[in-house]
Amino acid sequence: MRRPPQNKSTKLSQESLRLVNLAVAVSQSASRIEDEAWQKQLDALVRKNLKAHHALLDNAAEHVFKHHPEAYEVMIETLESLSTSQAFEHDGQWFDALLITAPVLAWTRFEIAAGQIASDHAQLLATQLQACLLTPQARLHLLPTLYSLDQLPRNHSETAVLLERLAQAELKGLAPQHSQDLLPVIPFLADIRFMLAVVIVPQAQPLFQWQEIVAPFDCAQAKTIALEKWTEQATPILSRLLPGCHIDLLMPEAFYTACREADIKIRPALLRSAVFYLTQHLDVDASELQTIVAGFGDEDSPGQIEEYRISFLLKSAPEVLYGVVWPLYQPDDQVNAIDCPTENICVGEIPAILNDCGVLDIHKIEDVFSMEFCDDCHAPLFPDADADLVHAEMPADTPAQGSEHFH
Structure with missing residues (x-):
């Protein structure tokens, strides 16, 4: 189960309580029609509060986690889905946008780099990401920055704001900009670096290549092939951006899915690098x-x-x-x-x-x-x-x- 947000507040507002009740209703529905009816109301209430009232949403999620565990997946999936994917209108046409991240696991006895990516490297990475994973109709807006975990959005509200900013920049044809005022990077022997991007397609069109495969619809195999291509193409560039590091590229995915997978995959490297560090420096x-x-x-x-x-x-x-x-x-x-x-x-x-x-x-x-x-x-x-x-x-x-x- 995904971990709840850390929030010590226990008193629920009326709006938070309504969110809780709707999540419980979705989890208890007995048909797809009923499920969709409750989910539509939950989506509307989350959208209403998403950008300005993250504490209200976090309180509701924490309450559901503790008191209605059967509804927690409903609540957290709704928060993650609506903060990372939205529809935007531009020049009379509607587009679907999805915030994704491409994680890179790195471990070393040196410093793991972070921060700005040179424009030529960023453009090449964007081109490779497009060719390895995305459909021809998809547009990609890749930020030219390698982020540490502490520099990522801290809650669903910040995630939604980032999604809208990147989507609007891509729709308006603006060049990707380096991120400013990032928190300092805490040095670790093994850590994750993230590249953030938004993918935009005309509404209801597929974003990823595996959405266009034919029967028997083996998406797992298609994703494996895509990751192999991405790893082959991007590793030489990322090795230059992370000098002195052993690196492992993970599947670029929707933001929260990829972050969780990276957190899980880095755990063995944290232990191995700790043993190496201690044995080397303590002799x-x-x-x-x-x-x-x-x-x-x-x-x-x-x-x-x-x-x-x-x-x-x-x-x-x-x-x-x-x-x-x-x-x-x-x-x-x-x-x-x-x-x-x-x-x-x-x-x-x-x-x-x-x-x-x-x-x-x-x-x-x-x-x-x-x-x-x-x-x-x-x-x-x-x-x-x-x-x-x-x-x-x-x-x-x-x-x-x-x-x-x-x-």
């Missing part, structure tokens, strides 16, 4: 490391895990040196991530990756902690061997992660 073998894994969740939903936090320590010292966050998205993520049938044996994706890297000492704390962060720097806190939440800190003379520059 130790991976077998000298130990890890402590604990589940974290919203204090208003006791027992529900939203993410695992993995602490790295030396076996010879009690201090937490480094930490990695492993977010959960799907219902089976929690069990698949880590399970400890006995005190000394842990299985799952997290132990498998650590074992493969040479880290064999893995402990799991059964308690579920609240989502604690440092009051000063807002970094997540990680569990130590005594189950206390502490700041992860490397020795003072250790280079910071991502602080080395590629030359």
Whole structure:
């Protein structure tokens, strides 16, 4: 299940309550006719509040997540769909517009670049994206910027505003502009970079090439071929834009779908890069490391895990040196991530990756902690061997992660 927006407000306005009731009605409908009737009302109310009242929408989504889980997918899908896809009129003709992102996974011991893309590189990437994925009638407006996660829209309202700005720019024939006033990039050893674009087609026309395939309509195979072509064509350019990095291109998709997929796919690289960083800069073998894994969740939903936090320590010292966050998205993520049938044996994706890297000492704390962060720097806190939440800190003379520059 997709995670709800983090919002501590619990009191619902009348408008939020109406949104909740409509989402519940959609989830309880017994026919497609009834479903569409309720959905039409929900869409209209979301559109009314989308650009100016994101707190109202977030409150409704959080309430549904906690009290009506059967309706949560209805609510979040509506918010995501309407904030990333709209119809626009221009010169008497209607167009459909979709906000997409093309994620790139990157890991390195150097700094992962972000920011402006030179105009010639951006134009070439746009041409390749068009040729590999889009239909001939589709128009593409690609922003010449590599974004980090913290630089993306922070809520559905900001996403909707970005969609409209890019769509109007494309319809008016304006050149893509570099993004201004972006937040500073926090350096990580493994991270995601995003390219943002809007795709526009005449209303009701297909956007993507796999929408035009014939029976038996194997969209998965068509997408695989498209991704292979995109990877082949775009990797040489993106390798120059991200020097010193190993990169992996993911499928360009609708904005929220691609962001979730990138968040899931980067998790193994975060663990592997952490082990590499610690062994290199501390001059130790991976077998000298130990890890402590604990589940974290919203204090208003006791027992529900939203993410695992993995602490790295030396076996010879009690201090937490480094930490990695492993977010959960799907219902089976929690069990698949880590399970400890006995005190000394842990299985799952997290132990498998650590074992493969040479880290064999893995402990799991059964308690579920609240989502604690440092009051000063807002970094997540990680569990130590005594189950206390502490700041992860490397020795003072250790280079910071991502602080080395590629030359």
